Amino acid sequence: MNHNYFTEKDVERLEEQAVQIRKDIISMIHKAKAGHPGGSLSAVEIVTALYFHILNIDPQNPDWPDRDRFVLSKGHACPVVYSALARRGFFDVKHLDTLREYGSILQGHPDMHKCPGFDMSTGSLGNGLSTAVGMALSARLHHQDYMTYVLLGDGEIQEGLVWEAAMAASHHGLKNLIAIVDCNGVQINGWTNDIMRVEPIADKWRAFGWNVVETNGHNMKDVLTAFHTARTMRHNTVILARTVKGRGVSFMEDDCAWHGAAPDEEQMVQAIAEIGEGGVV
């Protein structure tokens, strides 16, 4: 797999994969009767690009020491990663029916010891970037050339620890670290900029010494280009992916009520039908 470049065929393949992952998210959360569809759906293109094109990983050997690392700092969006891992072959897709069940490898928030492919347990917001800094430092210490990727939410960056970690990444010159902020603009109780204004996000990251790449987070070609750009920067880089919460399901889009709610039977059928018909931006 070429982790930098992509062809039109790659884009088509990834867009098809994204449709499958969106459907999985809806059916998983419906079956579990709980979960976080909004922030999972907004991150589908980002996660699909990572797991099916960008990340240097081996589903047969999830603990391979030289693998690229990925930290899902916005841990509540785990359904999108669970689906990607299953579809990528890290575990049988039948596990997707067990989300949040007792004894399941798919905990309500991800557990690195229960679910193959997770490099860090997350769920408590604001911590993932710090753990990713540790992983990037370790790569440098041991002269390993893996990259560390971390996905944050735009509401999540209200947590102060994010900025401690952002400062540290620049201070230590971590050119092997790429952060992605899923800027869907909505958090559990409303618009992010009404609850606690996070804009101007790009200026904040730049002030902390990061390269900033902005992209449409739902256009696969743009997402791949952003990753390509970030990887060639040789500097800690953040991708601000402009997204829509609940993307792909009309009644979930831009609605904070779907941050953490499960669709009923009728809503699930409608959502999956819409996802099947949906194209790209």
Add this chain to the structure above:
Amino acid sequence: MGKTLATRMAFGEELLKIAETRDDFVVCNADTKTCGLDKFRTYFPEREFSVGIAEQNMIATAAGLAACGNKVYAATFAVFASMRACEQVRTFVCHTNLNVTIVGTHTGLQVGGDGATHAAIEDVAIMRSFPNMTIVQPADAIAARKIAQASVDFVGPLYIRLHRNAVPDVYDESYTFEFGKASIPLDNGKDMSMIVSGILLKKALEAAEILKKEGIGVTVIDMSTIKPLDEAAVIRAAKETGAVMTIEDHNIIGGLGSAVAEVLGEHCPVPFKRIGIQDRFGESGDPELIYRAHGMDVDSIAAAARELIARK
């Protein structure tokens, strides 16, 4: 009386010495003068990671380093390790069960001058409530060195509780440390047991000698590992001596005293007394005066022991 050195400094010196021959661990610092490990950078710059005054980031970064197979030491004041970075310790070190050793210094009332904000009186209670966490506390500089040596090969979340000011050695080089095992530095008889953790061991030993002159035989137990507690040693002490006192430089709520009480309550209830901080915050001043105000000086310990034995 042997040499005097703070447990924190002895631990840091020993770890620096170990690092000369072993390169399989790294150190994270958060810009404090805690235990001499700020010097780690000078000698081993590749293996030291400084995060500035940012304890939460230090612990979560340590977790990331440990998730990649590194043994990590993260050193700061115990108040910050157990409270400022409490959730990072709980969720990203203990829940993940990663190989991070948290070195917490400036514990108990012995901190003295710096006062309440810097004196950790509740750190053991907090750390003890986290699944997967192991907690150890040396009684003197010799024990601190032995714990440093043992800690390098320990795997999993570990909290090492250290004191700020110099204390006289109670042990000599023959002292051995084993995780989870209590030791008996003094056996003067079977009238009662004193179970001690940390630097107050010295006071317990002195109180036991005073009581010996009065014909009271005290067995003194060093509970250098607070979690997992050596329950067998607690039960044996209760059965053999019929009265148990705990002594610690920590709030009487949630620390060694509570841990021992839990075991006694379930297995072998006997007359019991907790010596420790009287559920009040620390304050500035001569530590010996503050200890006296909390009934933690030698005379108060001896007096409490007499009262305890009278209840048998």
